[in-house]
Amino acid sequence: MSTILEARVLVPDVKLFRVHAPKIARKHRAGQFVIVRVSPDGERIPLTIAAADPEAGSITLVVQAVGKTTTLLNALETGDEILDLAGPLGTPSEVARFGMVVVVGGGVGTAVTYPSAVALSQAGNTVIAVIGARSRTHLLFETELAAVCDEVHPCTDDGSFGRHGFVTDALADLVATRKVDRVLAAGPIAMMAAVAETTRPYDVPTVASLNPIMVDGTGMCGGCRVSVGGVNRFACLDGPDFDAHLVDFHLLEQRNRAYAGWEAARRDELGPCAAVPVVVDGAAS
């Protein structure tokens, strides 16, 4: 059992949790995730750690209510307990002095890029964040990223804030006009695939933080296998970061829909107040 030290709604359907997990906080490195289970009949889901505070002994999770588990999780409040929390899992993001790094975040993926932005900035990189959302009210982590990045380029689908358009529009301008040395993307699959295509002509090394379906998260089941350069890799062990130019995003998209019908039925059981399915925020079509 892990106690929720702080729970607050960030934007509609998205909640931030600061959870007591001193050991995980101490070991966490950018890019790693935890496996969470919220009820005795609950499934195990992976959630990327958005921040860790070793001194306070806490980790931060940013959760969007999409399926039943995330909806149940988002119903929890400060002082409540998370039944099971295991981690940190996954291979940490590669952090080095690359030069100029653009982190691209779409929807809750924006929170995923935050610890990497912090680490990359500390490593002496110029860090530019390109973040996207449906509208101003859905934009996440803008202030947090602004505090650690050299520039933040917000984009909204409806033009209510920042650039009117997709994150890939802003990214395309950056790679065309500046010497970008590396790109890190986290968000909806369609967005990550579009980011890969945006940087491919410029040969900018591009890494995507993948989000396949997992069960144990420790390499035991192989359910999270992704095809990278034609070779199967386990996202829980070798990822979740992979070379975006080599990832088969179409396959990932298909595999992530394996239980779509089942999940919709489960979510509906929670009643009309439950979260609505999420539109792909900030993603290129």
Add this chain to the structure above:
Amino acid sequence: MSDLSRRERMKRAPVAMPERAPDVRRTDFEEVNDGYTPEMAVAEAERCLFCARPTCVTGCPVGVDILEFVRLVGAGEFLEAADVIAADNSMPAVCGRVCPQETQCEGACVLAKKGKPIHIGHLERFVADHARNLGSTVPTPAARTGKRVAVVGSGPAGIACAGDLVGAGHEVTVFEALHELGGVLAYGIPEFRLPKAIVAAEIDRLRKRGVEFETNAVIGMVDTVDDLLTVEGFDAVFLGVGAGLPRFLDIPGENLIGVYSASEFLTRVNLMRAYSGESDTPLIDVQGKSVVVFGAGNTAMDAARTAVRLGGAPVRIAYRRSPDEIPARNEEVAHAEAEGVVLTTLVAPTELTGDEDGRLTGVRLQRMRLGESDTDGRRRPEPKPGEFIDVEVDVAIIAIGNMPNPLLLRATPDLDRTERETVVADVDTGLTSKPGVFAGGDIVTGGATVIMAMGAGRRAARAIDEFLRTETARRS
């Protein structure tokens, strides 16, 4: 002790294990075997010839005094029989159910030549269940040594090791990566073959004896082995983390939706209880669907029989060798066939095909024949050129074995390992190349059996006990 003559004993027919009818049991997840009644157990034990040199004992990987426990069963002294088994086997209720007896004790029984070995496994199970149902006593703890041991993994090796260490007076903490204890006994072996309540009872017994358990503790990630020895202050570490990395076939179509590793399929069903309506863990709908399982070990049988219980029809096992080479326990194969699993031998999958949504629709099987003997003595399967069968399938389960999970090993670079990525450990002590660190079970042997892992856990416990006592002697 019965006074039957040797001739009378030899004339008696073996007592069959009562089991639930195939058409009933294939619709639920309850245990298949009902277990002996006391009368059945006595009658079966009475067939024992009490050999002067009991080959059964030699056939047991942990050397249980089978002769003596069977004699006590025959005399109706069931609790005493339980004590005899307990001296060498910490989980008889489990082993009586899952040991490959036909290649161990029962295979070595002199009556095996006549095809009627004593059903030692059934007797072991009876004795263990009998003792448990009476609420067997918790042994009085030994004097505390003040030494602390970390056991990594709560499967058969870890449980056996923890039990002996706590018995020797050491403080033991077992770390388990998953949210539930038992390792392969929890996520791998299905309820209908090994009820969860039995595993839970064994763990509960350890808890009562003072063993601490920590779930959700992924050693290697949250604490490394070095952290356990330094920051956490453990005096020794036992690694019983098993072989938890599934092998895949490496053929086209393996990533189609509906293709599972046996570990994923069984974990979803056993650990996450995807068969119950209440579980939030999904599984591809198997009801009325065509299922194929690749491989013919115990895990393959478990997966196939689980698919039958989920309504799969037909459920087929595709094995690349002949029936003679099937590695699963005889009882599992018999049970699988009785429950309607179709066994197709001498075929190997070459390609899985799917629809435009990426869902599995079929498999192409290459017909095989047996060629020359392999290094392991089994005849090697080789393809019959141009001979294929195309089968429509909705769910495919790959049960061709596991490799060591690299998660803990990566974080422990100073641990010597073989080219198969298993940990190098002394056979008698489990001592690894890393001081104070011992290992046993599948992480050392590669995929083997519950009893082998338990035996290794117990040998390591003895060595750890000795290590801790000599350490103390040296320091004082």
